[in-house]
Amino acid sequence: MTRSSDTQQIDQQNDLLAALLAYDRWSFLAWQDIKTKYRRSKIGPFWITLSMAIFCVTLGSVYSQLFKADISELLPFLSIGFVAWSFIAGSLGEMPNLFIDNALYIKEMRINLLIIHLRALARGLIILGHNLLIVLGxxxxxxxxxxxxxxxxxxxxxxxxxNLASIGIALSVIGVRFRDLSQITQNLLQVGFFITPIFWFPRLLPEGSWVVALNPLAHFVDLVRSPLLGHSPQLASWVGATVTLFASAILAAVLYRAKSGRIAFWV
Amino acid sequence: MSRVSSIEIRNLSLDYPLVGTANLSLKTRLLGAATGGLIASNKTVSVVKALQDISLSLCEGDRIGLVGHNGAGKSTLLKVLAGIYQPTAGLVRIQGRIVSTLNISLGMEPEATGLENIMIRGLLLGMKRTEVSQKLDEIAAFTELGDYLNLPVRIYSSGMTTRLAFATVTAMDSDILLMDEIIGTGDAAFMEKAEKRLSEFMNRSKIIVLASHSDSVIKRFCNKALLLEHGRVTAHGNVEDVLGAYHNPTVELVSG
Structure with missing residues (x-):
């Protein structure tokens, strides 16, 4: 009955593997989070889907007139892009405060910090699953x-x-130590929403513009949106996202190794 | 498979960093860097020496009581053993599954039902889902909460919540049990039943580390004791001697 023994040597190298193997734990907890959060509402997480659908339809019809774009082109572009954006921004936005929100656990029990990450990421995925209804529509x-x-x-x-996982780890570790990172992140994401091609087409930019080329968020959105619209993502998106992944993974690994032991003191 | 459980601590020290408000702001840091420390310069993080040079070795059958005044380092030592705090220096080697009951009301989700909370707590305490499912009926029966278990915990009285938490924690199988004060349910009618369950739970554990302010608790549950003062071990040995040293210090401590 007892698990095959735990040598509780604190060993960050195994945290990632251990967290992935504990999938039954974080997936259950993520479901539970969603279930309890929306227990008292009839349509549950579909509230988010509904408000998102209203947002897309309204913005789509107004902007198609503003930009003189064909609504049958703009609305699918905008809706799928916005669904992808919400997942990306939602996941990144909660990261700086992730450990602070879980301070009770972190201070009172030995917990694999990466399980907290996977739980949050899984929560985002469940919401995304609901929002796929918009794509279907x-x-x-x-x-x-x-x-x-x-x-x-x-x-x-x-x-x-x-990318989200590794940027998230970096954000969460820095966020515990520097509490204003959450506001900074929210701010950047808000700006990011306007400079990322979600409700405007990237082709409207002049040739060689850096607005999209240097914006990893634009690459992330493109990688999800383009295939769902039936065409291949830009090569720049693959390259950009891969470069971002390498950079953020190295940063996350360095930060986690150096600082994960301090987090219980900081929260 | 049963491996021998043990705890081995050598020259453990722990500095607790005091991260103040100024240290918590990234903006302050950047502003400080940009203005050459003119506007903000608070680079030092002061530390409290919470534990200093502690060595301890425990093997199966040891039930050790931690005694000492508030702030002496009892809870900190328990948290190091639980793997929550990483020591600043020294070696900590632990064999066996650890269960800590440092805060039993931890992780109650008010919106989730009693049964769901048993599952959540079990998972957080380190059980597998199948393991919790096996114990679910037994835990539910012990709480005597009946149909309330299908209702959200937010409507429970505090006594009911404690009962639920107590039943779940004490259902765990541990090799090493870490307790900060003895846990109970505070419910008179329930007391006897709870005490029986608690002693069964404690008997299942091979090693117990119990911090308490109560002499009678230490005398009743422990066969060894350790006295901590200002983060240092000042006495270690059998319960009577250590409690004696605690209450009648031969050398008066006059530090401020």
Missing amino acids: VYVYFSIWPGWFGLLVLPGFILVLL
Whole structure:
């Protein structure tokens, strides 16, 4: 009955593997979080889906007039892009305060910090799952079928997920020590929403503009949105996201190794 | 598989960093760097020497009581043993599954039902889902909460919540049990039943480390004791001697 023994040597190197293997724990806790959060509402997490759908339809129809764009092109672009953006921004936004929100646990029990991350990421995925209904609605209404290019969403999404995980680890470790990182992140994400092509087309930018090229958020959105619209993401998005992943993974590993032992003192 | 449980601590020291408000701001840091420390310069993080040069070795059958005044380092030592705090220096080697009951009301989700909370707590305490499921009926029966277990915990009285937490923690199988004060339910009618369950729980553990301010608790549950003062071990040995040293210090401590 007892688990095959735990030598409780504190060993960060194994935290990642141990966290991944504890999938039954964080997936259950993530489901539980969603269940309890929306228990007292009839349609539960679909509230988010509903408000997002209203947002997309309103913004889509207004901006298609503003930009004189075809609504059948802008609305699918905007809706799918916004669903992807919400997942990305939602995941990143909660990271700086992640350990602070879990301070009770961290201070009172030995807990693998990466399990807290996976729990948060899984929560975001569940919400994303609900929001896929919007994508489905767009497909049906505009009779879009992404075809074979649609399969590219898998590697693209995995790349985005890995990016979010490693940026998230870096943000959460720094966020415990420097409490204003949460505000800074929120601020950047707010700006990011406007400079990322979500409700405007990247082709509107002049040739060689750096606004999209240097914006990792734009690459992340493109990697998810383009396949779902039936075309291949930009090569720059693959390259940009891969470079970001390497940089953030190294940063996350260095920070986690150096500082994960201090987090219980800092929260 | 049963490995021998043990605790081995050598020359453990722990400095507790005091991160003040100024240290918590990244903006202050950047501003300080940009203005050459003109506007903000608070680079030092002061530390409290919470534990100093502690050595201790425990093997199966040891039930050690930690005694000492508030702030002497009892809880900190328990947290090091639990793997919450990493020591600044020294070696900590622990064999066996640790269960700590430092804060039993931890992790109650008010919106979740009693049964869901048993699962959540079990998982957080380190059980597997199958393990919690096996124990679920037994835990539920012990709480005597009946149909309340299907209702959200937010409507429970504090006594009911404690009962639920107590039942879940004491269902764990531990090799090494860490306790900060003895846990109970505070419910008179329930007391006897709870005490029986607690002693069964404690008997299942091979090693117990119990911090308490109560002499009678230490005398009743422990066969060894350790006296901490200002983060240092000042007495270690059998319970009577250590409690004697605690209450009648031969050398008066006149530090401020």
